[in-house]
Amino acid sequence: xxAHIGVTGLAVMGRNLARNFARNGYTVALHxxxxxxxxxxxxxxxxxxxxxxxxxAEEFVAALERPRRLVIMVKAGAPTDAVIDEFxxxxxxxxxxxxxxxAHYADTRRREKAMRERGLHFxxxxxxxxxxxxxxxxxxxxxxSAEAYDSLRPMLESIAAKAPDGTPCTTHVGPDGAGHFVKMxxxxxxxxDMQLIGEAxxxxxxxxxxxxDRIAETFREWNTGRLDSYLIEITAEVLSHSDGATGQPFVxxxxxxxxxxxxxxxxxxxxxxxxVPVSGIAEAVFARSLSGHADLRSASSHLAGPAAxxxxxxxxxxxxxxxxxxxxxxxxxxxAQGWNMIxxxxxxxxxxxxxxxxxxxxxxxxxxxxxxxxxxxxxxxGRPDLPTLLAxxxxxKEIGDAQGDWRTVxxxxxxxxxxxxxxxxxLASYDSLRSARLPASLTQGQRDFFGAHTYRRTDRxxxxxxxxxxxxxxxxxx
Ligand code: NDP
Numbered sequence: 167x168x169a170h171i172g173v174t175g176l177a178v179m180g181r182n183l184a185r186n187f188a189r190n191g192y193t194v195a196l197h198x199x200x201x202x203x204x205x206x207x208x209x210x211x212x213x214x215x216x217x218x219x220x221x222x223a224e225e226f227v228a229a230l231e232r233p234r235r236l237v238i239m240v241k242a243g244a245p246t247d248a249v250i251d252e253f254x255x256x257x258x259x260x261x262x263x264x265x266x267x268x269a270h271y272a273d274t275r276r277r278e279k280a281m282r283e284r285g286l287h288f289x290x291x292x293x294x295x296x297x298x299x300x301x302x303x304x305x306x307x308x309x310x311s312a313e314a315y316d317s318l319r320p321m322l323e324s325i326a327a328k329a330p331d332g333t334p335c336t337t338h339v340g341p342d343g344a345g346h347f348v349k350m351x352x353x354x355x356x357x358x359d360m361q362l363i364g365e366a367x368x369x370x371x372x373x374x375x376x377x378x379d380r381i382a383e384t385f386r387e388w389n390t391g392r393l394d395s396y397l398i399e400i401t402a403e404v405l406s407h408s409d410g411a412t413g414q415p416f417v418x419x420x421x422x423x424x425x426x427x428x429x430x431x432x433x434x435x436x437x438x439x440x441x442v443p444v445s446g447i448a449e450a451v452f453a454r455s456l457s458g459h460a461d462l463r464s465a466s467s468h469l470a471g472p473a474a475x476x477x478x479x480x481x482x483x484x485x486x487x488x489x490x491x492x493x494x495x496x497x498x499x500x501x502a503q504g505w506n507m508i509x510x511x512x513x514x515x516x517x518x519x520x521x522x523x524x525x526x527x528x529x530x531x532x533x534x535x536x537x538x539x540x541x542x543x544x545x546x547x548g549r550p551d552l553p554t555l556l557a558x559x560x561x562x563k564e565i566g567d568a569q570g571d572w573r574t575v576x577x578x579x580x581x582x583x584x585x586x587x588x589x590x591x592x593l594a595s596y597d598s599l600r601s602a603r604l605p606a607s608l609t610q611g612q613r614d615f616f617g618a619h620t621y622r623r624t625d626r627x628x629x630x631x632x633x634x635x636x637x638x639x640x641x642x643x644x
Pocket of ligand 1: 177180199200239242245249268269294
């Protein structure tokens with residue numbers, strides 16, 4: 167018999183995706199560079215469904231029904247290029263290569279073009295949810311031709327996570343790199359969320375004086391409301407965990423140097439190129455980077471900080487409520503920035519990404535899954551041309567209601583010397599966006615002064631330059 171789909175690259179992600187396809191009734195061809203992984207999978211999981219093990223690339227391709235569909239789940243970067251080249255040589259026009267690795271969207275654009283020129287479909291697919299998601303239902307973000315998506319759709323829908331309303335968490339995001347682009351922004355938003363949660367924890371610990379257990383309890387309570395999300399849920403789990411060896415709170419025995427694999431950095435690099443402000447994601451990436459600079463931190467540990475008294479228990483409780491407001495308002499701002507970035511990328515590359523559909527497929531399966539995403543889906547469903555989430559009536563009302571507490575929390579953090587780059591960058595973004603006038607007019611004056619860069623006026627069309635070194639009269643620069 168022939169296989170409906172094949173998976174090559176059977177490390178944690180590929181193995182679990184292959185099992186997910188098989189558990190959903192598909193016959194799955196298996197291949198891996200090191201043959202023992204293929205054999206292990208068949209030995210351990212053949213009772214879950216129907217697998218065809220292939221030892222060589224040729225056997226693997228021969229096992230697939232036509233048009234052939236094969237998922238590549240190997241290390242991102244050069245290994246992915248090597249594997250694509252190896253298989254492309256064995257495929258025929260109309261066959262579909264799916265790259266489920268964490269590729270940079272620019273690589274996906276390049277690969278899609280190269281495969282299209284050979285008559286092959288290339289579907290660069292973001293997959294979120296880690297190892298567990300791959301097995302039980304990830305959020306799947308495919309980019310590529312509509313024709314290729316149509317041929318994959320039933321399979322992707324059956325293995326994807328299901329949103330609370332039963333909808334599969336996958337959609338045709340857009341052409342070529344669109345899927346990997348939104349996966350990148352997803353990870354950027356994930357960085358920002360984690361940073362904001364970290365700041366909330368820091369404030370509850372050092373300003374409110376709460377223990378990790380008490381903070382876990384607070385997060386559990388928040389998780390029953392509008393902040394209900396996977397990340398808040400696991401935060402409570404991590405905070406209530408005690409270290410087996412020392413009996414100390416786990417969070418106190420772990421080195422406070424955060425690591426990163428690069429997707430947050432890609433998001434910020436791309437945002438800079440697109441000229442779209444994603445300050446929340448940028449602050450999150452920089453905060454991780456700062457935490458890892460042990461040298462700078464130890465050389466700065468003598469620096470003076472404020473003398474601020476800890477809050478009384480009553481004040482602490484009120485403050486915790488305010489932190490929830492600040493966290494929620496910052497989260498709305500951060501997601502608005504993420505969606506602005508999706509919209510910029512979509513415009514830049516002509517992808518026509520449906521912003522509501524992206525929110526819909528992040529409702530389950532992925533790391534940022536949350537009740538909140540259904541609200542974003544609804545905001546765009548009501549108004550697909552919404553220029554930004556902050557323009558949505560519902561979110562602007564909620565953020566307006568939260569802004570007083572948000573300011574109190576940022577001010578209190580500053581007074582206590584607790585760094586809140588995420589909360590304060592979000593608030594600065596909010597205040598900048600709602601300002602009638604920004605000091606950018608002064609910046610334009612400075613640029614015109616030292617570089618004759620010209621400026622526009624509020625009262626007349628055209629470009630102008632002032633003769634700063636002369637009689638300071640104004641010239642039309644058009
Ligand atoms: P790894 O990224 O650790 O990659 C290991 C796999 O790549 C093995 O099957 C390995 O084969 C294969 N491989 C490496 N180099 C080559 C090569 N030159 N030629 C052929 N095969 C090669 O595996 P993961 O399962 O963690 O991830 C797979 C992909 O999914 C990656 O792109 C990753 O970024 C992405 N991803 C991972 C997530 C996760 O949570 N881990 C989440 C979402 C996406 P061999 O066994 O022979 O060494």
